[in-house]
Amino acid sequence: MDIRTFQSADEVAQEAANFIADRIRENIAKKDFFTMAISGGRTPWEMIKELAKQDLPWEKVFLFQVDERIAPDGHPDRNLTQLFKSIENTKLPTRLNIFPMHVVAEDLDEACQEYAETIKRVTETGKLDLVHLGIGTDGHTASLIPGDEVLAVQDRDVALTSNPYQGRYRMTLTYPLINQAEKILWIITGEEKAEMLSRLLQQDPTIPAGSIGQEQTTILTEESAAVAFN
Numbered sequence: 001m002d003i004r005t006f007q008s009a010d011e012v013a014q015e016a017a018n019f020i021a022d023r024i025r026e027n028i029a030k031k032d033f034f035t036m037a038i039s040g041g042r043t044p045w046e047m048i049k050e051l052a053k054q055d056l057p058w059e060k061v062f063l064f065q066v067d068e069r070i071a072p073d074g075h076p077d078r079n080l081t082q083l084f085k086s087i088e089n090t091k092l093p094t095r096l097n098i099f100p101m102h103v104v105a106e107d108l109d110e111a112c113q114e115y116a117e118t119i120k121r122v123t124e125t126g127k128l129d130l131v132h133l134g135i136g137t138d139g140h141t142a143s144l145i146p147g148d149e150v151l152a153v154q155d156r157d158v159a160l161t162s163n164p165y166q167g168r169y170r171m172t173l174t175y176p177l178i179n180q181a182e183k184i185l186w187i188i189t190g191e192e193k194a195e196m197l198s199r200l201l202q203q204d205p206t207i208p209a210g211s212i213g214q215e216q217t218t219i220l221t222e223e224s225a226a227v228a229f230n
């Protein structure tokens with residue numbers, strides 16, 4: 001595992017964008033395409049804005065969602081709505097291949113299965129080149145929520161939470177798919193995340209983030225979140 005600490009959240013976002021851009025160039029040079037999944041919440045959007053400034057062969061980049069709230073298209077609760085906001089007025093909406101989770105489907109179980117099949121088809125191996133993750137103050141990551149049955153899913157790559165979380169059911173990539181990714185990139189900023197960052201590093205099995213593999217992992221964090229291990 002590689003962990004790097006920066007002075008501010010802006011520096012973390014810039015470094016994360018550079019990290020992803022390097023992986024995009026590397027993979028495109030090797031196999032001519034790149035697949036990644038991006039989390040939602042609060043932290044990814046500055047990183048995405050920085051990434052959008054880079055001159056990259058976006059047509060060869062395939063972007064999936066790590067998780068999504070079950071809510072109507074365009075709703076502010078949706079991670080996809082925030083993603084589109086962060087790339088508006090850039091060349092990405094027309095060039096990047098974006099695969100939204102189909103959370104307005106009538107049959108959501110079927111939508112999960114279809115999303116998993118699309119990931120298999122596009123990646124060719126079933127493994128994403130990069131998964132970006134964040135962590136909540138309760139230790140959740142993606143929509144792998146403390147106490148939810150979705151934590152136990154081992155036979156599906158995409159699943160639904162069994163209960164609403166912060167008012168919404170969620171669709172999420174599950175442990176088997178996340179842990180197979182070639183690279184896992186955590187972005188953890190804010191002093192309120194310090195305790196969970198420390199428990200993540202100890203692979204604390206009582207928080208969902210503690211069961212994410214660490215071998216292929218890079219953590220980018222800021223000083224205020226890193227107090228517990230510095």
Ligand SMILES: O=C1O[C@H](COP(=O)(O)O)[C@@H](O)[C@H](O)[C@H]1O
Binds near residue numbers: 042044068187
């Ligand atoms: O609910 C969510 O929260 C986590 C953590 O978000 P952060 O912005 O505080 O890092 C996020 O990773 C997940 O995708 C999102 O749905």
